[in-house]
Every structure is written in C-alpha cells, then in structure tokens.
Amino acid sequence: MDEGSFKDYKLSEEILRALDSMGYRQPTEVQSSVIPSALEKKDMTVKSRTGSGKTAAYGIPICEMVEWEENRPQALILTPTRELADQVKQDIMNIGKYKRIKAIAIYGKQPFARQKTQLTYRNHVVVGTPGRVMDHIVKQTIDLEQVRFLVIDEADEMLNMGFIEQVEKIIRELPKDRMTMLFSATLPKDVETLCHRYMNHPLDIEIKTAGKAVSQIEHSLYLVKEENKLQLLRAITVVENPDSCIIFCRTQSRVEAVFQELEKLGYPCNRIHGGMEQDDRTRVMDEFKQGEFRYLIATDVAARGIDIESISHVINYDLPLENESYVHRTGRTGRAGHSGKAISFATQNEEKFVLNIEKYIGFEIPRKTSPSKEAVTQRKAAFEAKLMKQTAIKKDRGSRQDVMKLYFNGGKKKKIRAVDFVGTIAKIEGVSAEDIGIITVEDNASYVDILNGKGRLVLHMMQDTTIKGKLLKVQEANRK
Secondary structure: OOOOOHHHOOOOHHHHHHHHHOOOOOOOHHHHHHHHHHHOOOOEEEEOOOOOOHHHHHHHHHHHHOOOOOOOOOEEEEOOOHHHHHHHHHHHHHHOHHHOOOEEEEOOOOOHHHHHHHOOOOOOEEEEOHHHHHHHHHOOOOOOOOOOEEEEEOHHHHHHOOOHHHHHHHHHHOOOOOEEEEEEOOOOHHHHHHHHHOOOOOEEEEOOOHHHHHHHEEEEEEEOOHHHHHHHHHHHHHHHOOOOEEEEOOOHHHHHHHHHHHHHOOOOEEEEOOOOOHHHHHHHHHHHHOOOOOEEEEOHHHOOOOOOOOOOEEEEOOOOOOHHHHHHHHOOOOOOOOOEEEEEEEOHHHHHHHHHHHHHHOOOOOEEOOOOHHHHHHHHHHHHHHHHOOOOOOOOOOOOOOOEEEEEOOOHHHOOOHHHHHHHHOOOOOOOHHHEEEEEEOOOOEEEEEOOOOHHHHHHHHOOOOEOOEOOOEEEOOOO
16 A cells, blocks of 8 residues: 555544645555554554654554543553654644644653643643653552553663563553554564563564665765774765764763864754753754754764654764664664665774674675765865855744644633633634644643644734733743
8 A cells, every 4th residue: 555645544634634734645664554453453563664654653543543532641652762752742743733632741851740730631642751651650640541552662772771671560550451552673572572461462564674775775884993083074074065964972972072073163063962951952953853953963862763854864973882773873864765874983893793783784884985085175165165054944844834832821720721712712813713723721821732824813813812801921832
C-alpha cells in the first residue's frame, strides 16, 4: 500500500485534515504496515530504521481511537529521552489538533508540582520518560485506570539507559485490557522477550529498508590523529558547506570546547548536552529546527528526538563506541526521502569500533583522505559567503503554522470554563467553533488554540470582549 493514501484507512475527517495540513500525502512503509492493524487494536513489535515515520505510525491510530469526551489519559507513550518526549507530544498534538486531542510530556528536571497540577487537567495522551512516570505512579499523582494504549518508543535505548526494569514496573500498573505497541530501530532479544511477556499474540513487523537507507545517506570515514580533529573539521565544513549540520561529541566538555572554537571562527552555531537546563535545551532545539543557526554541536542526547527533515550533514567528531549510537546519530540525516551525508572521524586506536559498526550496519564505510589545501582554498569564498548570509527561518513542518495559542489571565478561580471560551469566541464574525482547538483552563490562566489562521483576528477582537462579564488580558502564548 506504499502508493496508497491515508484515505484508504478508516480515519476521521479531522485526522485526514490534520495530516493534509502537515504535508503527509502518502503513508511510509512502516505506516502502511502498522496503521491498519493498530486500528484493529492488535499488539505488535515494530522494527524500523530511524527516520522512517514511526511516530506517525502509532500517533495516527492513537489520535483516531482516543475519545475526546474522556477526561482521563487513554494512551501512555514511554520514551528514553526528554527531547523525544517533547517531539512525540508535539506530533500527537499536530495529528490530533482538529479533534482537540490534548497531550502532555512529563520528564525529569521539570518541576514535579507543576506536572502534578497539569495531570489533573484533561489529557488524552501522556508522553513520558520511565523514571518520571514511575515517580508519579509512586506518589499517586497520575491516573492510569483508563489507559487503553501503551507505546514503548525507542526500546533499544530503554535497554541501554537501564530503563527496562522501570518499564516493566509501569506495565504492571496498567490495565490488562489494553493494546501494546513497541517501536525501535534495533530490537535486542531481551527487549522483545520482555514485551512478548506482556502482549497478546503480537504481530512482529520488520521494515527492511537497509538498501534504501544506504542510498539516502552517503557514509564516509576519515582516519585522523586526535590533535588534528579540529583542523579536519574546519576543512570538511568549508568543502562540504552544509546547510544544516549536527556535530556529535562523546562528552559535555568536548561539546563545549568544539562549540567555543567554532563560535570564535564565526560559525552560526549552538550546542546541546545533558548538563544544560531543560528550558535551554528546548530553546536551542527550537532555534535549530527554525534554522536560526546551522551547526549544532551535541552529545548523544540529540541523537533521538530530533525530527528535522532537512539536516544535510551529520559529523561524528568523536566516533560512537556503541553500534546503535552510530545508527541513531546518522539517522538524523537522510530523513523523509531527503539525501544526507554521515561523516565520521576515527583515531587509530578506534579501528576496532569501526569494524564493529560496519559488521552491525552490514556494509563497509568508505575511507576518505583529508581535503587538499587547494580544495579548501577553492571553496573558501562560497563558505564565507554563506556564513555572512542570514539563514532563512523555516516554518514548523506545516503542522502548527495555522495554529495560534492564546493566553488569558483568568481561569478556574474566576469561575471560567472551557465552554465559556467556545461560546464567546465562536460569536466573533468570521470565526466558528471549528476554529477553536485545545482549551486548557488552569487556576489563574487559560490557553486556547485558534486554528485555521484565525489567531490574529481572535487576538484582536478579544482585547475588548468580555468572558462571563470579565475583561481578561489576552496575548499570544509562549509555546508550551
């Protein structure tokens, strides 16, 4: 069904409309393999390479099957990293925006008390890291009684990060009458065994796209002395002149060192690693996605949870020591049908790791020699011209650009309910109830998504319009 359409599945008009607005025209191979069975609520394990569209493969059926009227969470999605949790939450909100599906992401390094409060509001889908989900279970601050769908995303990384025991404990807290789906680029045997223990006659789906993956990503390897890495990086970036590039390092201190060197040289760059505050990590990722800078220096924290279609280059400044890390790092490029380049540096004593990676991915990585001085000189003018050029700000993937989130400085304590916003906003000329998306009413604030590009109109009109006789301050909300 590769050449088919999302209309071939029994999806509601709201979901089809959202997919169309996101630019999803045809299902990918993993989506066409998963969605029909998921809509029949069959348990499954899915092995498919990174960048193949796994999030939408489970996000579409979940958004289709959850019931808007139910206030309590109906789906739980477990992810290994905070970045992936945020990415999945946003994807769910995009797919479910016309059904007004509400998703929340919960993970560590965020105030527990705020999450506890947010979990008391209507949330159809909870996306979280195992540690923080377990914290909420222990403190009885999360309601899992209505969970009918469980997704374990990037299961191999759960194993690598030591989350498997927590995942098993979480599974035991969920209702037995549920659908369970496991997704991963690689599928270690102990992860598969664990999941089969808690699944009901699961389908095992493997999307074999190795050949396609190789053709979309051009791999290369440079043997280099440790002290010459920075010089090689400068030469390669001049010759390649990438539009958008992630440079992976092994440690936080290395990320900081490379970032400072490139910043001194005038590269439009920033960095991300686990030692940064979560708000700073989120801000950097958002700016990178929007094209505000072109070079992101990162630890493996960025190897997952980054879904940007146009990353042209990935450079392994430090060779990953684990085979799976190579797959996930290089999988940041060559996504959604685009081509990309994966360039790795290796020192002489790292050759055994190179051989292990090659055995794992099933092909030899072509060796290359450092660019000649002539090649660097020849390309320098074009490289410097691009450095001086203001990068074009990219639109979010067609997904939220027609949605504006409005903030109102009043909520439950002023006796205001979601229905009050609907009733008031739908009376504005040129606006209907269909233009109103997710509404979140907190104690002292409320957030309302305005769809279909009507945000500016509603923002302007609500400056002088009362809600339940109260004139509230209204402004465009910061992305939450």
